Amino acid sequence: MRPLKALFILSIGLTLLLTACSGAGSAAPAQATVAVAMNVLPDPPVVGDVLLYFNVVDAQGQPVTGADVNVMAGHTEMSSMTMQGNATDQGKGIYAITTNFSMAGQWKITVQVKTSAIDHSEDFNLAVR
Numbered sequence: 001m002r003p004l005k006a007l008f009i010l011s012i013g014l015t016l017l018l019t020a021c022s023g024a025g026s027a028a029p030a031q032a033t034v035a036v037a038m039n040v041l042p043d044p045p046v047v048g049d050v051l052l053y054f055n056v057v058d059a060q061g062q063p064v065t066g067a068d069v070n071v072m073a074g075h076t077e078m079s080s081m082t083m084q085g086n087a088t089d090q091g092k093g094i095y096a097i098t099t100n101f102s103m104a105g106q107w108k109i110t111v112q113v114k115t116s117a118i119d120h121s122e123d124f125n126l127a128v129r
């Protein structure tokens with residue numbers, strides 16, 4: 001899929017920052033006015049650089065553009081291993097971020113989508129090999 005390669009290049013350099021044990025507040029998500037789908041490159045994801053990209057659509061299935069999309073990744077076996085960063089708007093409701101997974105295992109990806117009208121958060125499980 002060639003467009004994805006372009007995405008990968010666009011978003012290179014935007015790397016999730018490794019933070020020690022960040023006490024992330026529990027954001028109570030508003031009602032689900034949007035739907036978020038997560039894709040990864042490479043798929044399946046492996047230790048090292050992985051592009052995460054999210055397709056965000058509203059209740060009518062229209063792309064949500066111009067949102068602030070914050071991404072958190074936590075290694076579920078290790079409570080102190082978390083990363084956080086902002087995905088960049090690629091247009092057409094697609095937001096991308098490159099992250100560096102330092103360890104294989106189960107990771108929980110939490111995506112928070114915010115606009116003036118939307119405050120939606122969604123979790124995804126990701127098995128990194």
Ligand SMILES: [Cu+2]
Binds near residue numbers: 081103
């Ligand atoms: Cu770990």
